[in-house]
Amino acid sequence: MVEQKFNSGMPVIANLADFDKDSGGWFERVIFKNRMLVIIACLVATVVLGFFATRLQVNASFERMIPSSSPYIKNYMANKSQLPGLGNSVRIVVENKTGDIYNADYLLALQKVNDILYLIPGVDRSWMKSLWMPIVRWKEVTEEGIDGGAVMPADYNGSPESIQALRRNIMRAGIVGNLVANDGKSSMIVAPLLDINPQTGKPLDYGDFSRQLEAKVRSLESPTVGIHIVGFSKLVGDLIDGLYSVMLFFGASVLIAGLFVYFYTRCLRSTLLLVGVAVAGVVWLLGLMQLLGYDLDPYSILVPFLIFAIGISHGTQKMNGILQDIGRGTHKYVAARYTFRRLFLTGLTALLTNIVGFAVLVIIDIPVIRDLALTTSIGVAVLIFTKLLLIPVALSYLGVSKKAARIAIAKDQAGEANRGLLGRIWHGLDRFTERPVATAVIAVSLLVTLLGSVMMMHLKVGDLDPGAPELRADSRYNRDNAYITAHYGLSSDQFVVIVKTNEDSCRLYQSLQSMDRLAWRLRQVPGVQTTQSLPETVRMITSGMAEGSPKWLSISRDQAITNSAVDAAMISAPGITNQQCSVTPVIAYLADHKADTLNRVLKVSEDFAKAHDSAPGAEQPVQFLLAAGNAGIEAATNIEVEKGIVTMYLAVYGATALLCLLTFRSWRATLVALIPLLMTTIICKALMVWLGIGLKVATLPVIAVGVGVGVDYALYLLSVQLAVQARGGSLAVAYRRSLDFTGRVVALVGLTMAAGVITWAWSPIKFQADMGILLTFMFLWNMLGALVLIPALSHFLLNPKGNSKGGAALDLEDARQQQDSRKPAAQPRTHSLNKAAAPRRAR
Numbered sequence: 001m002v003e004q005k006f007n008s009g010m011p012v013i014a015n016l017a018d019f020d021k022d023s024g025g026w027f028e029r030v031i032f033k034n035r036m037l038v039i040i041a042c043l044v045a046t047v048v049l050g051f052f053a054t055r056l057q058v059n060a061s062f063e064r065m066i067p068s069s070s071p072y073i074k075n076y077m078a079n080k081s082q083l084p085g086l087g088n089s090v091r092i093v094v095e096n097k098t099g100d101i102y103n104a105d106y107l108l109a110l111q112k113v114n115d116i117l118y119l120i121p122g123v124d125r126s127w128m129k130s131l132w133m134p135i136v137r138w139k140e141v142t143e144e145g146i147d148g149g150a151v152m153p154a155d156y157n158g159s160p161e162s163i164q165a166l167r168r169n170i171m172r173a174g175i176v177g178n179l180v181a182n183d184g185k186s187s188m189i190v191a192p193l194l195d196i197n198p199q200t201g202k203p204l205d206y207g208d209f210s211r212q213l214e215a216k217v218r219s220l221e222s223p224t225v226g227i228h229i230v231g232f233s234k235l236v237g238d239l240i241d242g243l244y245s246v247m248l249f250f251g252a253s254v255l256i257a258g259l260f261v262y263f264y265t266r267c268l269r270s271t272l273l274l275v276g277v278a279v280a281g282v283v284w285l286l287g288l289m290q291l292l293g294y295d296l297d298p299y300s301i302l303v304p305f306l307i308f309a310i311g312i313s314h315g316t317q318k319m320n321g322i323l324q325d326i327g328r329g330t331h332k333y334v335a336a337r338y339t340f341r342r343l344f345l346t347g348l349t350a351l352l353t354n355i356v357g358f359a360v361l362v363i364i365d366i367p368v369i370r371d372l373a374l375t376t377s378i379g380v381a382v383l384i385f386t387k388l389l390l391i392p393v394a395l396s397y398l399g400v401s402k403k404a405a406r407i408a409i410a411k412d413q414a415g416e417a418n419r420g421l422l423g424r425i426w427h428g429l430d431r432f433t434e435r436p437v438a439t440a441v442i443a444v445s446l447l448v449t450l451l452g453s454v455m456m457m458h459l460k461v462g463d464l465d466p467g468a469p470e471l472r473a474d475s476r477y478n479r480d481n482a483y484i485t486a487h488y489g490l491s492s493d494q495f496v497v498i499v500k501t502n503e504d505s506c507r508l509y510q511s512l513q514s515m516d517r518l519a520w521r522l523r524q525v526p527g528v529q530t531t532q533s534l535p536e537t538v539r540m541i542t543s544g545m546a547e548g549s550p551k552w553l554s555i556s557r558d559q560a561i562t563n564s565a566v567d568a569a570m571i572s573a574p575g576i577t578n579q580q581c582s583v584t585p586v587i588a589y590l591a592d593h594k595a596d597t598l599n600r601v602l603k604v605s606e607d608f609a610k611a612h613d614s615a616p617g618a619e620q621p622v623q624f625l626l627a628a629g630n631a632g633i634e635a636a637t638n639i640e641v642e643k644g645i646v647t648m649y650l651a652v653y654g655a656t657a658l659l660c661l662l663t664f665r666s667w668r669a670t671l672v673a674l675i676p677l678l679m680t681t682i683i684c685k686a687l688m689v690w691l692g693i694g695l696k697v698a699t700l701p702v703i704a705v706g707v708g709v710g711v712d713y714a715l716y717l718l719s720v721q722l723a724v725q726a727r728g729g730s731l732a733v734a735y736r737r738s739l740d741f742t743g744r745v746v747a748l749v750g751l752t753m754a755a756g757v758i759t760w761a762w763s764p765i766k767f768q769a770d771m772g773i774l775l776t777f778m779f780l781w782n783m784l785g786a787l788v789l790i791p792a793l794s795h796f797l798l799n800p801k802g803n804s805k806g807g808a809a810l811d812l813e814d815a816r817q818q819q820d821s822r823k824p825a826a827q828p829r830t831h832s833l834n835k836a837a838a839p840r841r842a843r
Helices: 026-033 035-053 071-078 104-119 160-173 206-220 232-265 268-291 302-327 332-363 367-398 402-416 420-433 435-456 476-487 509-523 534-545 559-572 595-612 629-664 667-691 700-726 731-762 766-797 806-820
Strands: 089-096 137-142 145-150 186-192 225-231 493-501 528-532 583-590 622-628
Touching: 026 035, 026 332, 026 367, 035 268, 035 367, 071 622, 071 629, 089 104, 089 206, 089 232, 089 476, 104 160, 104 186, 104 206, 104 225, 137 160, 137 534, 137 559, 206 225, 206 232, 225 232, 225 476, 232 268, 232 302, 232 476, 232 731, 268 302, 268 367, 302 332, 302 367, 302 402, 302 700, 302 731, 332 367, 332 629, 332 700, 367 700, 420 435, 420 731, 420 766, 435 667, 435 766, 493 509, 493 595, 493 629, 509 528, 509 534, 509 559, 509 583, 509 595, 509 622, 534 559, 583 595, 583 629, 595 622, 595 629, 622 629, 629 667, 629 700, 667 700, 667 766, 700 731, 700 766, 731 766
Parallel strands: none
Antiparallel strands: 089 186, 089 225, 137 145, 493 583, 493 622, 528 583
16 A cells, blocks of 8 residues: 555646546445445445344363364364373362361361362263262272272262361372472362363353353352362463453543544544444454354454554555645645545555465464454455545545645645654654665664574573463462462373284283383483373383382383283273273373473474384384373464464565565565664564564464564655655655655554553453564564665665756646646546656645
């Protein structure tokens, strides 16, 4: 979208009767001869899509957060039914604030929480674990062999004797640090979740599930009982709750943008129109999302903000063109057609650039990112109708106030005469076209970029903080997570290697030995608390069957002994392997899920799998498949992000370069447009390192957004500059004209978009706050980079020799056009961006 505040071959026409309504292209004639039909159609679309927008659901999906085509995720999904509790689950810790868990009142409260959770739709009840669930069992070695049973005594009645029996069973079950806190003051309920709500047959609604946890479980908190809840479902529920408060930030963005536009135009009715149409664009998008079957999730909440900001910036260009024409005396209808004629094709090119910039995100194999790419592209496509068509048509009826038009012209004249603050700033920017200043600017920019390049090498892929980095450190979720981490020996971060064998082959000595070696290797990795696997349980049971002799604390080569131990393990520890003894998890409990920890565990697991996977055609094959568990899934996601980032850069910049080539028809101009964007990307990644922000699903779209939107600044400035240069103007004159005609609008767009997203910094959702800070930086830095680097780069790339005196000829042509403006309208010609006639200076 290129703002050209000039009437190239378009005379000033104050009387509508003097205007030839059959002038212009066929599309322009169709639109403006059916103005009322266009407005009615847009109003009807807004009402209809607004109705559907109210039905848009806010939800998230566990499976849409993970890269479905990753070989690691395929391994998990193929064996998911055999790995209960090693994927999506919720963990609830019930704390006794006044004592320990060996208390009748506490155990009654725990039972109540257990029973309520058991009945909430979406819980996989068959694999739910707590002190009150029979699946949690104890075992011990006796003179008669191995004895065992449910941890909760069958005859429990709250008496001191039954509580003492429970205490013994807990010690014999070895669940201290796992289901029972190390200090004995709380216990945990682990509930795996189903993907489908069995009552509705639809995907589990995590927002509703989280609200039920708060209403039915958290409400049981009292001065003596504390409740702590963690898990993907609760995290998403908290994010969804945060989204409702984020709606307030959208309102703030609308208000801020409206104020910026008003103080620029000083026209209330056109400002209200512009903001109203921008909001209508968001309504269209939300309605289309509902019709296409999309949900609004914590990650796609970025889209409405972005579409509103882009809509404001594009609409401002249209309004500014009309302001200039009306200020010169042109009738509002004629001014609207002039603006449409000048800006439609270039505006369409810019929007297509934005669409391509967002659409390339589909190459990232994470469904939620693909949804973000598609919905943002749809939103930008909507702007073609609301911004390129509706605003000029609506302004042809409303126009702008005469006072606003006079102020706009006065600003232009002050800028050209170097009067006032703006004139002095423009005069200072003019010097960036001179060789000494241009050389210094480029040298400083290269130095800053070089330092940023060195710093960005330290950018990590994945989370850099414990807990849930999507939320604030002091959020309830992270405080609950910190409590569990501090009081339980085994964290909720589980990295699982899936060991696949033939049916019943997990009993074989070689299979058990290989699993045991893997578990030992994992325990040596920094960040691994401990491991849990079938061979560890088999060793303990084998020793138990030999009266607890430590000499038998091993995996026996006698298959009969090993078979008995495996059978006992499958009874005493459900989930230690599947019923067919063909899918066996080796679980590593990690101290955290930071990127470094995951990378270390992943490297050891990958190396072990390569060295110990059976050769094809082996009689008793053993495969070590990565990865399950929440940490394993996150590791696979990090791999996809790291793999896709380079491809995304190539696609984003390649598509942007191609569209710039088509627009400017000059590889030199394309370089001038892209170099500031490249510098901004590098410095943004350095900023992420400095702020401690990792590259992950939440921050990945920022780069594409910054490039897709940032290229508009170059389009604004370069199109006018190249047009003036094509008419013989010197670089200094051409750049000054681009400042006069588009400079203020570029600054306004940058400030408006930055002001719209900086409010996110106060969001309760931390990853959105991070995105707000990064986007604010990219919008402002792209704007400053365009104003400063484009003239400096143009001096070396777009400054042909012998063109230094072009300004005089240009002024003479301006004078001729000033005289021609008093003549009746002629048929305007359509020009390309490179061949457009030069702007006529406002007098």
